[in-house]
Amino acid sequence: MTGSGEITADYYRRRLEEFLAERHPQLTGARELVATRSNRAYAVYRTTLAQGFSPLKATARADAVLYEGLIFSRYDLLRDILATDYPQIPEYQLRPLALQLCDICAPVFGSFNLDDGILQRREYGTLVARLREFLQEYVSQHGLFVRLRGRPRNP
Structure with a gap:
């Protein structure tokens, strides 16, 4: 989030990098994975908000995209x-x-x-x-x- 509380693609990038460092350290240098996932998660977040869903629902949908296939380590x-x-x-x-x-x-x-x-x-x-x-x-x-x-x- 930015100082104003707005969620950005960079917010998702940082979250994914931290997650990978902790749970999948062998993937910490996977820049393409991080860039692709964080941009997709941010797009899902924005789209879900635009469809009238709550920020909580938008975050849940974005997280599903961000962490797909990475839950098990x-x-x-x-x-x-x-x-x-x-x-x-x-x-x-x-x-x-x-x-x-x-x-x-x-x-x-x-x-x-x-x-x-x-x-x-x-x-x-x-x-x-x-x-x-x-x-x-x-x-x-x-x-x-x-x-x-x-x-x-x-x-």
């Missing part, structure tokens, strides 16, 4: 599993490790339809269970290369 899920199942991993290492594991866990993710609705389907529980099993196996074979900050390395 592989990164978020892996980060949550790591934080829960491996509490020895320091907070500052969760992000880079989860990003690295996104590629490593691709075979597990490839077995599921990862659209925006997966969070409401029963298969989401199966996905989480399979990821946990995969990570347990991966950690047992490769270990987690986690070094705590401020601690000396073992010789």
Whole structure:
């Protein structure tokens, strides 16, 4: 929003950039995606207002366009599993490790339809269970290369 409270395409751009940085860090440099989505969201917002709908309804429709296909995040899920199942991993290492594991866990993710609705389907529980099993196996074979900050390395 601008200082006067008016919503602009730049407002949607900033919101999407912040969302991607938090939930899809691998997409933070996706300038075309951000530009296209933010312009479309702004157009939907303006059109919905012009049709006589409330700003709340216009915002909801614009958000649907802005975040379509981005609600589920592989990164978020892996980060949550790591934080829960491996509490020895320091907070500052969760992000880079989860990003690295996104590629490593691709075979597990490839077995599921990862659209925006997966969070409401029963298969989401199966996905989480399979990821946990995969990570347990991966950690047992490769270990987690986690070094705590401020601690000396073992010789």
